[in-house]
Amino acid sequence: MNTPNTDKPYVIGLDLGGTNSVFGIVDRRGNIVASTSMKTQGFYDADKYVNASLQALKGIIDKVGGIDKIKAMGIGAPNANYYTGSIENAPNLAWAKGVVPLAKMFSDALGIPAAMTNDANAAAIGEMKYGVAQGMKNFIVITLGTGVGSGIVVNGQLLYGSDGFAGELGHVTMVREDGRSCGCGRKGCLEAYCSATGVARTAREVLENSNRPSLLRELDADKITSLDVSIAAGKGDELANEIFRFTGKMLGEACADFAAFSSPEAFIFFGGLIKAGDLIMNPIKEAYDSHVMPIFKGKAQFLVSGLDGAGAAVLGASALGWDI
Numbered sequence: 072m073n074t075p076n077t078d079k080p081y082v083i084g085l086d087l088g089g090t091n092s093v094f095g096i097v098d099r100r101g102n103i104v105a106s107t108s109m110k111t112q113g114f115y116d117a118d119k120y121v122n123a124s125l126q127a128l129k130g131i132i133d134k135v136g137g138i139d140k141i142k143a144m145g146i147g148a149p150n151a152n153y154y155t156g157s158i159e160n161a162p163n164l165a166w167a168k169g170v171v172p173l174a175k176m177f178s179d180a181l182g183i184p185a186a187m188t189n190d191a192n193a194a195a196i197g198e199m200k201y202g203v204a205q206g207m208k209n210f211i212v213i214t215l216g217t218g219v220g221s222g223i224v225v226n227g228q229l230l231y232g233s234d235g236f237a238g239e240l241g242h243v244t245m246v247r248e249d250g251r252s253c254g255c256g257r258k259g260c261l262e263a264y265c266s267a268t269g270v271a272r273t274a275r276e277v278l279e280n281s282n283r284p285s286l287l288r289e290l291d292a293d294k295i296t297s298l299d300v301s302i303a304a305g306k307g308d309e310l311a312n313e314i315f316r317f318t319g320k321m322l323g324e325a326c327a328d329f330a331a332f333s334s335p336e337a338f339i340f341f342g343g344l345i346k347a348g349d350l351i352m353n354p355i356k357e358a359y360d361s362h363v364m365p366i367f368k369g370k371a372q373f374l375v376s377g378l379d380g381a382g383a384a385v386l387g388a389s390a391l392g393w394d395i
Contacts (some may be wrong), residue, residue, distance in 0.1 A: 074242070074341065076165075076172060077372055078139075078140075078218075079139070079140060079141060079142040080098055080099065080106065080142075081096050081097060081135055081140055081141045082097055082141060082142050082143050082144065082145060082389045082392030082393060083096055083097075083128070083141055083143075083144040083145070083181075083183075083379050083389065083392065084095070084096075084144075084146075084178075084385040084386060084387070084388035084389025084390075084391075084392070085145070085146045085147070085148075085151070085388055086095050086146065086147050086190070086193075086384035086385045086387075087111060087146060087148035088111060088149075088190075089111060089126035089156065089163045089164070089217075089246075090110070090111060090112070090113055090150065090237075090382075091108050091109070091110060091237065091281075092108060092109050092110070092111045092124065092127075093106065093107075093108045093125060093384070093385055094106060094107050094108065094121075094124070094128055094131065094385070095382060095385035095386070095389060096130075096131050096132070096134075096135050097140070097385070097389035097392075098168045099152050099375055099393070101200070101201035101288060101296050101352050101386055103382045103385060103386070104134075104135060105131035105134045105135055106111055106128070106131065106382070106385065107127050107128070107130060107131050108161025109123060109127045109166070110218070110221060112164075112165060114165070114166040115165070115270070115368045116166050116167060116175075117166050117167060117171045117173065117201040119166065119178065119255075120166050121166075121173070121176045121177060121180060122253055122300065123139075125180055125181075126329075127377040128181075130339060132218065138181060138182060141181075141183055141395070142395070143183050143184040143185060143186070143391075144174075144177055144178070144181065144183055144185040144186075144327035144389040144390060144392055145185070145186055145187070145188075145193070145389050145390060145391030145392075145395075146174060146182070146185065146186070146187040146188075146340070146388055146391070147190040147192070147193030147194075147384055147387055147388035148161075148164075148173065148187060148189065148190065148194075148342060149161050149163065149164065149169075149189065149190060150164075150189065150307070151187045151189045151190075152187075152189040152234070152235035152236065152322055153172075153186070153187065153189075153192065153229075153231050153235050153237065154231065154235040154301070155170075155172070155235070155374070156174030156175055156185070156186060157170050157171055157172045157173065157174070157187075158171045158173050158220045159171075160171070160189075162254075169314070171179070172188060174187040174381045176184055176291065184317075184364070185392075185395075186394075186395050187391070187393065188229075188304070188391060189220070190220060190223050190299060190375035190384060191212065191214045191216070191220025191222045191238070191389075192214050192222040192231075192238065193222070193384065193388045193390070193391065194214055194220070194222055194341050194376070194383065194384065194387045195210075195211075195212040195222025195223070195224055195387070195390075196222070196229060196387055196390040196391060197383065197386045197388075197390045198210070198212055198341075198376060198377065198387075199385075199390070200226060200340055200377065200390040200393070201208070201378060201386050201390065202339075202376060202377035202378045203337070203339060203374050203375075203376065204337065204339060206223070206384050207224070207336050207337060208225075208226055208227040208336070209225055209226065209227075209333060209334065209336050210224050210336050210337045210338070210339055211223050211224070211240070211326075211335045211337075211338050211339070212224075212241065212339045212340075212341060212376075213322075213326075213338060213339070213340050213341070214255065214340075214341045214342045215265065215266060215267065215340060215341070215342035215343070215344035215345055216266065216342040216343055216344065217266060217268055218226055218241055218254070218263055218266050219240070219241030219260075219261050219262040219266045219269075220241055221238050221239070221240035221241060222238060222265050223237070223238045223239065223240070223333060225307060230333075232375070240261065240329060241260060241261050241265075241266070241326070242255050242260045242262060243260065243261050243306075243328070244257065244259045244260060244263050245260065245321055245325060246256075246258075246259035246262060246264070246309055247254055247259055250263065251263035251264065251269075251272070252292070256327075259380075261321065261322075262380045263275060263324050264318065264321050265318050265325075265344075266294070266344070266345045267297040267342070267343055268297075268310075268319070270297040270300055270306065270314060270315075270318055271299075271300070271305070272287055272298050273314050273317060273318065274287055274292075274293060274295050274299075274311075274314055275292050275343070275376065277310060277314060278292055278390075279292070281310075282312050283309075283376075285302050285303065285305060285308055285309075285311065286303040286308045286311070287299065287300065287308070287309035287310065287311060297343070297344055297347075298343070300314050301315075301346065301347040301350065302348050304347065305347075306348070313349065315347060315350045315351050315354060317360060318351060318353075319349040319351050319352070319353065319354025319355040319357075320353045320354050320357075320358040321358075322351075322354075322358070323354060323355040323356065323357060323358025323359040323360075323361075323362065324330060324358050324359075324362050326338050326355065326363075326371075327357050327359050327361075327363035327367075328362075329368045330359075330364070330370075330371060332389050334367060334370070335342075335371050336370075336371065336372065337371055337373070337374050338371055338372070338373050338374070339371040339374045340352070340355075340373070340374070340375055340376065341375075341376035341378070341383065344392035345375055345376070349350035350375060352375070355373060356373050359371075359373070362386055367382055369382065
């Protein structure tokens, strides 16, 4: 007779980012009851990263009564393959060259099951379990941060494809002639324009190619961020607002194309860039309505993530643990 899971009321969620690794212990209601963090970089191999992680985890595991209270671990990480539980060829992780079976490494070390997916897919799982997508079976989460990520849920299941890497909507080509270079090695990708770094790049290009007045001219052009653009736009700066209209228009046009393959109930936006609110959301919706096929018009909701900003990625990763 199987032991009821009620004696294991927690899961571990790990948001493994390029700069920081954030660990949280999460209960079934989506409350982060304990958390800690450490730097992701500074390790020469994956074993050293895992050993440092175990040291970081020890205190919060003890805080909830020990490892016997924890059902499983979920990990959200760049270049993560859900099928294999591995990080594969991550360009920004010095200790993760080639294929690193990180889920198995944590599972063996902790003695609990572990699963892993990429960070955008983790966000989609988190929305489905804890956020605004509860009860939905068809939706797309678009994460707007340093890059543009996406998690696609169709008929209640996350889309992984044949190799675990399906759903890279940030790398659809939006500009075919003289498109910007993208970190993936291609040109003209959505990410190159509509990520936080893309918005900053747009700002620098507009400032360089025009003499129009703007609050942004008071800043060092090389250090302008998407937050700077958002602040200027919020103060009524026309140039900054134009940058958001450009960015939102491209996102809306992309979503109109995405609707054609999965007919989602909702597009859910997550990430620092979306804190600009209506400055970015209104242009997205306007462009979507102008470009979407008539059969899909008026069907999809445009929503902002319902997960708490600081802990959202940890919650998304932890949601994997409940399904193991």
